[in-house]
Amino acid sequence: MSDTSNTGDAADLENAPGTEDAATPAPSPEAVIAALEAEKRELHDKFLRLFADLDNTRKRAEREVAEARVYAIGKFAGDLLNVADNLARALAALPDAERETLTDAGKNLLGGIEMTEKELHTVLTRYNVVQVDAAPGAAFDPNVHQAVAQIPSDQPAGTIAQLFQPGWRIGERTLRAAMVAVSAGAAN
Secondary structure (H helix, E strand, O other): OHHHHHHHHHHHHHOOOOOOOOOOOOOOHHHHHHHHHHHHHHHHHHHHHHHHHHHHHHHHHHHHHHHHHHHOOHHHHHHHHHHHHHHHHHHHOOOHHHHOOOOHHHHHHHHHHHHHHHHHHHHHHHOOEEEOOOOOOOEOOOOOEEEEEEEOOOOOOOEEEEEEEOOEEEOOEEEEOEEEEEEOOOOO
C-alpha cells in the first residue's frame, strides 16, 4: 500500500504549479514568433471589427438624429391637421354664389379665413409637411390613400374618383392617409 501512496505523491508533485518538467524543451524562437504573429493577427482582426462596429454605431446615431429632426414634429403636425380641415370646411360652407352678396365685413372675415388657411399650409410646408396628391384621376396608392368607397365615375377604373379628406406626409412618411373613393369605371 505504501507504494501506491508514494506514486500518487510524486505525480501530484510533478503537476504542481510552479514546477517545470526539465525534460520539456523550451519553444524555439521561430515558434514564439509564430505564436506572437498569430496573436497579433487576432488582435488586429478584433481591432478592425471594433472599429467597424464603432463606425456603424456613429452612422446609425447620425441617421437617428437626422430622422428625429425631420419627424420630431409629427405629433404636433398631426394635431394641426384638424385645424386645417376645419378652415377648409369653413371656406367650403360658403357657396361661391353667396360670396358676392357678402357685406364688406363679411368679405373681410372670409379673406382673413383664406389667409389663415394659406399661412397654415405655408408653415406646414416649411416643416416638410405636405398634402398628398388625391385629385380625381390621380393614381390610387394604398401607401398614402385610404379607399373608403368604390363608385362609378368618369375617371378610369382604379384611380381616385372623389376626395373626402386630404392626406398629409411628413418627409417620406404618411402622417395621415387621404380618404378617397376609388373609381369603378364608367356607370353602365
